Amino acid sequence: MPQTIDEIPPTPINTVDSKTVKTGGWRAFRPVCHYEKCIRCWTCWKFCPDVSISLGEEGPIYDYDHCKGCGICANECPVKCIEMVPENK
Amino acid sequence: MAKLTIPEDELMSPGHMGCLGCGATLAMRYVLKAAGRRTILSIPACCWAVMPGVWPNTCLQVPELYTPFETTGASISGIRAALDATGQNDVNVIGFAGDGGTADIGIQALSGTADRNDDVLYIMYDNEAYMNTGIQRSGSTPIGAWTTTTPVGTTGSWEKSPKKNMVAIMAAHRIPYVATASVAYPEDLIRKVQKALTIKGTKFMHIFAPCPTGWKMDPGLSIKIAKEALSCRAFNLFEIEGGSYKINMKPKKTSLKEYLFKQGRFKHMPEDLINELETDLDRAYDELLRLESLSLERAKVPDA
Ligand SMILES: Cc1ncc(C[n+]2csc(CCOP(=O)(O)OP(=O)(O)O)c2C)c(N)n1
Ligand code: SF4
Ligand code: SF4
Ligand SMILES: [Mg+2]
Numbered sequence: 111m112p113q114t115i116d117e118i119p120p121t122p123i124n125t126v127d128s129k130t131v132k133t134g135g136w137r138a139f140r141p142v143c144h145y146e147k148c149i150r151c152w153t154c155w156k157f158c159p160d161v162s163i164s165l166g167e168e169g170p171i172y173d174y175d176h177c178k179g180c181g182i183c184a185n186e187c188p189v190k191c192i193e194m195v196p197e198n199k
Numbered sequence: 200m201a202k203l204t205i206p207e208d209e210l211m212s213p214g215h216m217g218c219l220g221c222g223a224t225l226a227m228r229y230v231l232k233a234a235g236r237r238t239i240l241s242i243p244a245c246c247w248a249v250m251p252g253v254w255p256n257t258c259l260q261v262p263e264l265y266t267p268f269e270t271t272g273a274s275i276s277g278i279r280a281a282l283d284a285t286g287q288n289d290v291n292v293i294g295f296a297g298d299g300g301t302a303d304i305g306i307q308a309l310s311g312t313a314d315r316n317d318d319v320l321y322i323m324y325d326n327e328a329y330m331n332t333g334i335q336r337s338g339s340t341p342i343g344a345w346t347t348t349t350p351v352g353t354t355g356s357w358e359k360s361p362k363k364n365m366v367a368i369m370a371a372h373r374i375p376y377v378a379t380a381s382v383a384y385p386e387d388l389i390r391k392v393q394k395a396l397t398i399k400g401t402k403f404m405h406i407f408a409p410c411p412t413g414w415k416m417d418p419g420l421s422i423k424i425a426k427e428a429l430s431c432r433a434f435n436l437f438e439i440e441g442g443s444y445k446i447n448m449k450p451k452k453t454s455l456k457e458y459l460f461k462q463g464r465f466k467h468m469p470e471d472l473i474n475e476l477e478t479d480l481d482r483a484y485d486e487l488l489r490l491e492s493l494s495l496e497r498a499k500v501p502d503a
Contacts, residue, residue, distance in 0.1 A: 124257035128214035159224040176213035180220035181419025
């Protein structure tokens with residue numbers, strides 16, 4: 111048993127940003143945006159649980175290193191311009 | 200280009216361990232957008248204890264204390280006391296716990312925090328079961344739900360007791376601010392977190408957070424199902440400020456059955472049970488309407 115505060119082992123502190131962890135491999139369907147239809151309302155960006163959409167000139171830019179392919183962006187898009195494409199295609 | 204309706208800054212990174220379409224993840228993303236960098240989180244055992252990642256990784260760009268399951272309330276009281284003792288008065292202290300960690304195991308510590316009216320915000324993200332340990336029922340699991348501890352099989356042992364009303368329990372502590380929010384309405388959620396953080400004392404928020412894994416549904420449906428939960432009255436959006444009730448959204452009523460049958464956890468429910476549940480939920484909504492009109496009436500009467 112530690113007797114003084116200095117004898118207590120240091121608490122592990124997480125310091126590495128999880129961006130280094132690639133969760134894109136979890137994906138079975140890949141969201142693809144048809145930019146000609148996109149109205150840039152950013153509904154997809156707002157609802158992405160994996161922070162994998164950034165705001166591009168033409169529409170959403172996908173971070174395929176992290177997107178897990180949940181399909182929320184495609185379902186919520188008001189003009190239905192996001193397609194979920196099977197990864198094996 | 201359309202204007203963004205929620206803050207652009209991200210304080211939750213990608214690469215976290217949340218399942219596909221996880222509502223709890225969105226709850227955190229929005230809460231941090233609202234609270235900003237000068238925030239300390241305390242998280243007990245729950246999905247969110249695992250989601251930041253395996254050491255040395257974390258998806259949280261603010262400090263987080265990982266606290267034992269039953270102690271979220273005590274831990275945030277302690278963090279606030281330590282900040283006060285060191286003269287730091289510009290830091291938000293937020294407890295972020297699951298429904299099991301709040302409605303069941305952490306309720307004693309939370310009640311103590313509220314009783315002392317410590318200056319903290321406690322958030323319960325509600326996925327309606329103990330999900331992190333593999334879908335066991337909690338006090339917040341609704342009637343009819345399948346979980347691994349309320350199995351259906353041939354015995355029909357689905358959840359029999361009603362969802363515990365945590366908002367009413369916290370309102371009964373007479374803390375200055377109690378509110379519900381949903382991941383389907385991030386603007387409303389963010390406004391409420393920001394408001395809560397300007398109020399001194401204990402604040403409590405109940406956030407509806409669909410869990411595709413535990414609810415046995417398509418992960419792409421998380422937002423749709425959260426919207427339907429509101430319109431079928433399975434979950435209501437309201438706030439109680441200084442004892443006054445205000446309902447934030449009153450959508451046209453939609454079918455409870457449709458909401459339930461989109462989720463595998465409810466698909467065995469017999470018609471009469473659904474009707475019973477519907478009557479119960481309609482009654483709860485009527486009560487809320489009455490509390491709201493009572494609050495409006497009270498506001499009109501000048502103090503004697
Ligand atoms: C004292 C104690 N009992 C049991 C556990 C095991 N445990 C860890 S997380 C968890 C479930 C948490 O459920 P909830 O609070 O609803 O959060 P969720 O996992 O659903 O996000 C349980 C039972 C524990 N860590 N500590
Ligand atoms: S599929 Fe899901 S994880 Fe991928 S970008 Fe769309 S909302 Fe985000
Ligand atoms: S089990 Fe449910 S709450 Fe937990 S990470 Fe997965 S989707 Fe989210
Ligand atoms: Mg839970």
